[in-house]
Amino acid sequence: MHCSLCIPEIVSLIFCETLNGAEQSLNHLNRDSAQTLAGLARTCKAFRDPALDLLWKSQCTVMNVLNCMPGDIWEVLDDTDAEEVRLKRAVLPTDWERPLIYSHRVRHFQYQLSYSYPDSAAFYEMLRMCLPPEPLFPNIESLLWETSDAALLPHFRLFIGPRLTSLTVSTFQSASHLSLLPTLATQCPLLQEVCILTSDGLPGHCEAVSFFVKQLTHLESLEVPCLDSVALDHLAKLPVLDLVHLHDQTPLSPVLELASQTEVPSSCDIDMLTLTVTDARAATDVLARLHASPICSLVIQFPKNTSADAVQEIYNGVAANCNHASLHTLSIALPPAGTTDTAADPEQIALHAVPGTHLFPTFLAHNAHVTAAEIARAWPRITSLDLAGSAFLHVPPRTTLRALLSFAQLCPHLWRLSLPINAHSVPKWRKAQTAAEARPTQRRLRSLHVGESPVGTPLDVAAYLSSIFPRLEWVSAGKENTRDEPVRTEVLAAQRKWKAVEAALPVLRKVRVEERYWTRREYEENSD
Template identity: 30%
Template sequence: MHRTLGILEIVENICLRLEESEDGLLRDDGRTDFAALGRTSRIFEGPALNVLWIKQDTLNNLLKCFPPDLWEEVIVSGGRKNKAVRLTRVPQSEDWERLLLYARRIRDLTLRSPPTWLSAPFPVVDVFEAIESHLAAGYLCPNLQSIIWDGGPNSPVFPYVRLFLGPQITRAHLEVSRNASDLSVLSTLAIPYDKLKSFRLGSPLHDMPLIRGPSATLAMKLVHVEHLGLDTLDRAALEHLSGLPSLKSLDLSVTDQQDLGPPSSLTTRSRNPTFPALHTVQFFASSIQFAIEFVNMLSQCPLEDFTLGTDVLASNITMGEFFSALAAGVFHRTLTSLLIHEVDDGVTTTPTPPAGTIGNYIIRGPVLALLFCFSNLTTVHLTTPAGFDIDDTTAGDIARAWPKIRSLELGSCTDTHHPSSMTLRGLRAFATYCENLTYLGITLDASTVSPFDNSPATRISQLRLRSLDVAASPISDSTAVSRFVSGLFPGLETITTLNEWNWADPNDEDDTPQMATARAHYRKWKQVETLIPIIAAIRTEERHWAQMERE
């Protein structure tokens, strides 16, 4: 039974065939000129114009539908390509007809300032004033479904976002400027919250406590949201979201918020699922306590990815509470990615643990073992205030618990790096059980090297590992280490050390004793990096000739 093709699908099929033609319907970038296609036939005019206008990353194209004597382009942001449109006279009623005709075709609009290389700047404010005056209570693009609005800090344009928040909006990503009056505008916007599937509300700077209050209020209005990004939320708002069957991703800044506030009747973990569709959680800057209280709200949650940025000095006991809560609230089979790292804002740093208290911050095997129930993890990047103390036995436990791991990092987010008990023998477990591992970041003790057993009966070669970060790992004999590591990971290409950019300069006259030691370790690890492919090639050649002799 043949399916009847719609007009738009016919247009798209014809366009695919025209891509290789020479009939003048290709633009300079090689894509089909839908405007030219529309001119070839009245049948295709409407569908072709819909394709042409459906997605816009500037208002310039629309504003140029005004008569030519009504507008001009002015250069902004110091570049010829960064041109904004301003009006040269007041538009009359007849001037709007063509513009509004095309505005109805736009479904997806992105406006950013300062502009990216993909988009032009916002129009001059007088353009928005003219649009507002003409439309009265209407919308410029009445069929718009998606709006991304980022006016930048100190921008006067945010109030005009209301001209685009029509009844068809299902995705609204809004950045509020540093102008405090924008808060009052935000409370008056007629956003169709009950229809939104994707909603983001933020500020250009993560350290701005500007919109935290409204965030919780607006979150309570959401009914069918699937993707949500806000500054922060209180307990009541999160409890509301926990019952939504559609929420898939949650992205919070939570800057400076220490916890979720007083517990409520719903605080105790329920037997019923909470956040039943939640797959992705990202906290840009959070205290561990906030994260613990949030995770304690999870019950039978199908979480897949959890990313936590923090600059809080969290002890190993606190980290154990977080790991334990995660194991209790999340389906063990679903979690595939767990990242805990320093806040990535280029400013904030995690404080160094006070002298004499380092032991309270080192993560050891029993705490890490709380995560071993998540057997499908493929990405684990954990950086803590004093790092990890992993011995060879724990290395084996990790490798067996996470056989699907592809990227693993256990490190420190401060200048404190506890010496590891793990030796080179601990690497053997990762070669044995983690066949998909491509990146490993772990501190080990390579000051002594056990003999490498390369007999056919016990030979283990993991071929996928390409990058090894050894941080502040000590090393003595680079040749012996190369023989050992190349036998396990013959495909290893890159070895990095802690702050290795410090050691690229060959001049070491001003080195302190600690710097001299670190520089020496860096050079020896780089020798290992150079020797591994050579030794691996020699070993492969030897095996080849041995096989030839046996045959």
């Protein structure tokens, strides 16, 4: 055998490549991969440890470990609706010698009722009493605990260890469950990825989660229900924090906010911040606490009964507290499709609709009126822009095809544009007297979504679009997030016309190429 095969790391890499990257998955190995690794472990001593490490790396049940104990300890009763595991005799310390050899190799554990076994709280209570002093999986690195059975949640502590870096727990449903959090950070000081979900309206969840988060110093990804101002200040000091997702964030307590006002948070880079807020002030409060942290991507979702003034407050908070140089993705919208009442009263919609003149004033040097040209001038490096219309009621857009000239002239990097357009009439080209009046051409735009926009003659519209966006390939109409709703007749007719616009684009490109070829050839012949 080659001497390189005596190095465990090399052998492990070979096994991983042979199993097509199975070591990267948190799911349990399939039967063929498990049999292959078991055979390799029995082949020679050099293969044993690398093969066993991969074989035991990811688990979804404790029975694989417990089955390594002597056969006279457990019995499985299957005469009931669900199989039940019971002790046949007392467990002795020597019974754990063989199981602990393998449990030390477990790095990832998933508990999901769909395939985890057993699923009895009584069994885990019995297991807790039988366990030796050390953790069941002392080298575990990630734990996914997803079950709706509240009685099982306290037993997830059986699976945590000091090397745990990733933790997902769903769902905390009572105050006793929240009481597990304060000491969890002490037991798992290396946590980097945390996802904690709680039931709606659970008393004290913000305080308990915030206390837990304030003890974590290695966080890279965090998803929790709500945080207070002190916890937010702590996040701002973490140097490697990338992702933050706050569910049902409420406005910060004035007392806590005042107490931490004098502390200036250090700057950290946040790759993505997602806020689902109960009202507008909650969003502005969070952004104010993290104002020194550059945010690359920001998503804010607010309740559907939020007033136009409150939404304007959110935009003002984003403009005042976000670093414009670092922010490259911004989404401020209602909750995802499926949670919006499309049958709302139009009069009520009018109270909550935010007009285009109020969307970006603080981004655009406090202009009183916002046009497509001003938006394009404000964001010359933008690559994707989505200015969708109302999700409740179709209102004919005021933006015309002429507005696209601004994007063609001022946004050379724009490759995707979503903008309702009134395309009933096509602008006439003016005679180019000077270079400033020359027709702009933008060659990066590939996709145009126009929503429920009216359209006139498809060929005329296609010729206009193709002339300023010669590489435009896709033109789509209608709602991007359909929910099996009936579509009005006029909307269907407009969609068919826009489809005809899209179909004409490749033909126009071909004609343009041919014209350039013959023009160049004619010029060369005349030059000769």
